[in-house]
Amino acid sequence: METTVKITTISSRELNRDIGRAKKAAKAGPVVIIDHGRPCFVLITYDEFERLSGKHRNLVIALAMPGISAIDVDANRMEIGPREVDLS
Template sequence: MGITTISSREFNQHASEAKKAANDGPVFITDRGRPAHVLLSIEEYRKLTGQEKSLAEALAQQGDEADFDFEIPRIEIYSKPVDFP
């Protein structure tokens, strides 16, 4: 895990590079040479805050990261024509 430090000016000019760097570790953003903000990936933020995945995120898991098998059953819906007087 690497730590990156950039100035707020660099962050404003190169936000996409800062986001890529956040995938490898925290990005400290300085204001006048002093740390002012930290950019983290959402995964790292959730680890720090202890947040669980939402139901939608859990159901959207694919490939090797899926914890369980889930198959949505098909439901047959039958309708009758309505006779209005």
């Protein structure tokens, strides 16, 4: 299952005139802010920032990530048993 992300591009002038539009667009995906003809910033939601920065990540969230099922893991089973202890 592939997830598509909508990327919006706006100029810094448009951002200054209508920050609300940029914030609304960021809910659907990253907003690339263009200044002097070049990409200079990306506006994302705080939830997306946390996801990308690894904050509050747990095993359930990691296993739910898109594409995780495509990763082939070859894990060897380990046998762990009691061992002798030298108490001398």
